[in-house]
């Protein structure tokens with residue numbers, strides 16, 4: 361028998377969020393970002409669920425792309441970090457993968473490689489994030505070099521926004537201006553917007569948008585919550601109560617014993633811990649959802665278990681379901697309580713947690 365901890369993946373919510381992307385960026389093709397196992401949701405199942413409604417998928421590297429191809433995903437698969445060795449190029453050509461080119465080394469590797477199949481690719485421009493991409497001044501030269509590579513059938517231009525989640529930061533407009541100025545001379549398709557760009561910076565939409573976190577139902581903006589953005593959570597991390605203890609005032613709970621019962625009280629034990637991806641650094645008082653109520657965490661998170669204060673919950677029993685995050689407890693709030701972001705919690709749900717694909721109609 362497996363432990364009662366699972367991630368419920370609501371495919372209806374995924375479709376709803378994809379519709380939101382279309383509403384916000386109606387003129388753009390959609391490159392759904394499903395790297396890191398679709399932010400922890402299960403890349404193959406997520407891709408299969410939306411492949412008829414998007415224009416391509418973006419992953420971080422070859423391993424992720426190959427497992428999608430092996431699973432029969434036949435939409436264009438784009439490699440956000442390109443390739444790292446020239447012996448990857450034949451496989452990229454054979455599988456029809458679409459790499460992002462961001463270094464001169466990759467240009468040289470392309471020049472030297474005789475591919476049997478024509479290749480599509482993106483050229484990445486560094487418009488100000490200073491992570492991947494060619495500096496604006498290098499773009500004419502690299503475009504010139506790439507134009508002479510016969511196997512390069514289609515080239516597109518992209519960049520990435522560094523701080524679009526802060527709608528007050530003028531840096532995003534500067535990045536948009538840099539990208540537009542550098543790419544104006546080229547008629548190829550262009551892409552700049554991540555979820556925050558899609559949501560708050562219409563000028564960034566261009567020909568392709570690249571939504572990640574908003575597909576999974578989390579707000580990409582620092583000052584807006586999911587409800588106000590009309591996004592629905594796709595993942596609910598669920599578990600069950602496996603023990604209930606009537607403890608006495610002063611009893612210590614969990615490792616270190618640094619949480620003590622302030623009075624005689626019931627404490628519930630839940631099968632979920634940092635070994636499942638629930639963050640150990642979370643603060644006491646972070647809430648979980650039990651029997652239509654919120655119950656605060658007490659004691660430290662251990663590898664397989666957490667403990668909760670059941671004083672406010674009547675008629676609770678062993679076997680009752682608990683939501684750690686999802687429809688009632690936004691993962692964004694749990695992430696904030698752990699000093700991190702929803703991206704880290706979602707992509708950090710570990711392999712031992714089964715993902716269960718379901719179609720659920722959202723609660724209004």
Ligand SMILES: Cc1ncc(COP(=O)(O)O)c(C=O)c1O
Pocket residue numbers: 393440520553554555556570571572573574580
């Ligand atoms: C190049 C690129 N585009 C798009 C995205 C999607 O970003 P978000 O999840 O914020 O929408 C990412 C994610 O990190 C990325 O690296």
